[in-house]
Amino acid sequence: MKLPLGFRYASAYAGIRKIEKDDIALIVPDQPANAAAVFTTNMVQAAPVRRARKNLIEMGKVGAVLVNAGNANCATRTGERVVQLSCAAVAKALKLAQKELVFPASTGVIGVELNPKLLTNAVPKLVQELSPENFEAVASAIMTTDTCMKVASEEVPFKDGTIRVAGMTKGSGMIHPNMATTLAFVMTDAVVSPKTLREILKAGTERSFNSLTVDGDMSTNDTLLLMASGASQVKPMLKEKQVLAEVVAWVLESLAEQIAADGEGARKLIVIRTVGFNTCEDARRVARAVANSPLVKTAIAGSDPNWGRILSAAGYAGVQFDPSDIDVELQKTVVCNSGLAAEYDEPELKKKLDEKEVRIRIINKKNGKGEARFFTCDLTEGYIQINGSYRT
Amino acid sequence: MKLPLGFRYASAYAGIRKIEKDDIALIVPDQPANAAAVFTTNMVQAAPVRRARKNLIEMGKVGAVLVNAGNANCATRTGERVVQLSCAAVAKALKLAQKELVFPASTGVIGVELNPKLLTNAVPKLVQELSPENFEAVASAIMTTDTCMKVASEEVPFKDGTIRVAGMTKGSGMIHPNMATTLAFVMTDAVVSPKTLREILKAGTERSFNSLTVDGDMSTNDTLLLMASGASQVKPMLKEKQVLAEVVAWVLESLAEQIAADGEGARKLIVIRTVGFNTCEDARRVARAVANSPLVKTAIAGSDPNWGRILSAAGYAGVQFDPSDIDVELQKTVVCNSGLAAEYDEPELKKKLDEKEVRIRIINKKNGKGEARFFTCDLTEGYIQINGSYRT
Numbered sequence: 163m164k165l166p167l168g169f170r171y172a173s174a175y176a177g178i179r180k181i182e183k184d185d186i187a188l189i190v191p192d193q194p195a196n197a198a199a200v201f202t203t204n205m206v207q208a209a210p211v212r213r214a215r216k217n218l219i220e221m222g223k224v225g226a227v228l229v230n231a232g233n234a235n236c237a238t239r240t241g242e243r244v245v246q247l248s249c250a251a252v253a254k255a256l257k258l259a260q261k262e263l264v265f266p267a268s269t270g271v272i273g274v275e276l277n278p279k280l281l282t283n284a285v286p287k288l289v290q291e292l293s294p295e296n297f298e299a300v301a302s303a304i305m306t307t308d309t310c311m312k313v314a315s316e317e318v319p320f321k322d323g324t325i326r327v328a329g330m331t332k333g334s335g336m337i338h339p340n341m342a343t344t345l346a347f348v349m350t351d352a353v354v355s356p357k358t359l360r361e362i363l364k365a366g367t368e369r370s371f372n373s374l375t376v377d378g379d380m381s382t383n384d385t386l387l388l389m390a391s392g393a394s395q396v397k398p399m400l401k402e403k404q405v406l407a408e409v410v411a412w413v414l415e416s417l418a419e420q421i422a423a424d425g426e427g428a429r430k431l432i433v434i435r436t437v438g439f440n441t442c443e444d445a446r447r448v449a450r451a452v453a454n455s456p457l458v459k460t461a462i463a464g465s466d467p468n469w470g471r472i473l474s475a476a477g478y479a480g481v482q483f484d485p486s487d488i489d490v491e492l493q494k495t496v497v498c499n500s501g502l503a504a505e506y507d508e509p510e511l512k513k514k515l516d517e518k519e520v521r522i523r524i525i526n527k528k529n530g531k532g533e534a535r536f537f538t539c540d541l542t543e544g545y546i547q548i549n550g551s552y553r554t
Numbered sequence: 555m556k557l558p559l560g561f562r563y564a565s566a567y568a569g570i571r572k573i574e575k576d577d578i579a580l581i582v583p584d585q586p587a588n589a590a591a592v593f594t595t596n597m598v599q600a601a602p603v604r605r606a607r608k609n610l611i612e613m614g615k616v617g618a619v620l621v622n623a624g625n626a627n628c629a630t631r632t633g634e635r636v637v638q639l640s641c642a643a644v645a646k647a648l649k650l651a652q653k654e655l656v657f658p659a660s661t662g663v664i665g666v667e668l669n670p671k672l673l674t675n676a677v678p679k680l681v682q683e684l685s686p687e688n689f690e691a692v693a694s695a696i697m698t699t700d701t702c703m704k705v706a707s708e709e710v711p712f713k714d715g716t717i718r719v720a721g722m723t724k725g726s727g728m729i730h731p732n733m734a735t736t737l738a739f740v741m742t743d744a745v746v747s748p749k750t751l752r753e754i755l756k757a758g759t760e761r762s763f764n765s766l767t768v769d770g771d772m773s774t775n776d777t778l779l780l781m782a783s784g785a786s787q788v789k790p791m792l793k794e795k796q797v798l799a800e801v802v803a804w805v806l807e808s809l810a811e812q813i814a815a816d817g818e819g820a821r822k823l824i825v826i827r828t829v830g831f832n833t834c835e836d837a838r839r840v841a842r843a844v845a846n847s848p849l850v851k852t853a854i855a856g857s858d859p860n861w862g863r864i865l866s867a868a869g870y871a872g873v874q875f876d877p878s879d880i881d882v883e884l885q886k887t888v889v890c891n892s893g894l895a896a897e898y899d900e901p902e903l904k905k906k907l908d909e910k911e912v913r914i915r916i917i918n919k920k921n922g923k924g925e926a927r928f929f930t931c932d933l934t935e936g937y938i939q940i941n942g943s944y945r946t
Contacts, residue, residue, distance in 0.1 A: 206869030206877045206893070237865055237877065237893055272862025273895045382866045456848075457941055464942030470664025473629055474774050477598030485598045485629065501598070501629055503665045542942075543935040549849055550856030550934075 168393025178232025209241030225263030427544025438526035560785025570624025601633030617655030819936025830918035
């Protein structure tokens, strides 16, 4: 992977998780980096989310990201204290001017008290291990029920030199749009103002993390952070800014796709595309309703081309349309034509539905300009097994 | 069961289902009965739903209910024709004045063409078998993936005599509020006007079928019909009307509870109660979000008192509240106190969560007057198994 210049990474086992696997991580720009973030819109928010939002508004910059992936630090008496003490420890060890430059994030079980010492004790080791090489170690440490690490990167030659964008994220349950869903950290070494970062992040999030659902549950801890170290000394000008925005969006989309593909218990990534609807909002609603339908997701799990469930889910999306205008394609095979069963080779289609990636396309023949895309995964026994015994 | 006077029932096997189990049924009042109905709000509606709505608006009465439980008769080329021919056959066999007095309903797979002859050929046999005794045979014939028959009845002594109310319904996937969800037929022998029936049905539906979710999927065929034969010759007066409304609501609630308890793959009924919220609408939204959360439902399946998921689902319901005002009770045990973990005996509570009925109570200590109740079920591997291979 081509990694952005100007960032160092470290992970360690702090004893927060029961099993000995790194559960704490640090991402540190060489200098406090311009940054933008989006957070969960849940009314119940973890202490680190509240603090990170406050710090970022105050400082506009991030001097270090401290991630605890063993405990959500949410709905606990110790939440604030853990954040306070651990951020202070990081600021001190890194000699940051202010502890508000530390951006805390966490994920894990809700409502379980956490001993702040577990975090503060781990800080010296973390700081000592900081290295540009540890990007993937951190990506791996932030995993909870994920079965694989989720990273993406890209580099782009601009007029004044090359810039890099790299991101990491974690899934894999409690995934639903309306904010960043889950933790994601995206770094670039381009020179970018906080304002531009906010615009880039907003547009990119809409196309990626806000177009993603695993189970319709929205977490209390979701945080998506974009930082620019400026270490490439390349400042994108004019159209280059748009290119940078595209590249960040591409990295975010890749991360979102990886989350869907690794949804809890998932065997298949499902990509839903809606076209021809009145507005993009209408197209989005239809795509989201289909993406959230357990009946569609179990049908795909069973490689069953049960397009009636797709049409039915579209029908309760709260969008006006005439069913006789609707075509549905599964793996590029037309299964529903003008709202009615199309002729297709069912055994052949079932075989295509066994693939790791299933594409559903819903076409409104009224030919409106509204279109959208949504990522999700199939719903299998594995989801139940993972979530019926997560805590115990 | 004490059944309302003035109705006859019949069921038969018409060859619509693959397995030989009754798949067609008839409910016939001795005289066309005053009636009210609610239907799915899905944009995609089965032919019988469209026709039943139209017929009822036109006639205000129902002379016969024809149910096909083997094929949804939705999104097919033959949909209209099947309805037309089968209703005509029933009207003729019963010597009804108009074929519009026949109220068609159907449930089953979507998008599979249906031969109208299967229905019309079965009509003579159905008519021949009509009997007041066959109530449960019909309740059993309308079942699809249900594991048990769902019926409820009640009788009430009024000043002028006794009246009876009895209902039947079927589940058990594609269950979501916003209309009658699924098929349900409720009969009374009281003398009631269509207008009063509509009021009674609306109020009762809100408390029962619109407070029920299995998987968040809303069907294309949902129909809930209330008929009054008047055969008791008892006309409820003044306060008796309210009593009748209560009794109908009670029957509907019982049916809704039975659907939740027999949700696809379900092992447990979950009853969610929310109290102390600003408005009943707020309370309903919170209860619904918790009822729809796969994470809550899988936790209950695993007897895991993971109240953090309950609090988190409440938090994304779109309702303003302060998490530190919230208490959560599981089986009457306080698990979350003012948004924080309460002390409780976990092994003992886990044992209580093994019971067939799990009660979740969410209390907003702001003491608002808004309260609500929602029915749902746990989410198990069984749901996946049933729905991954329903068609094939």
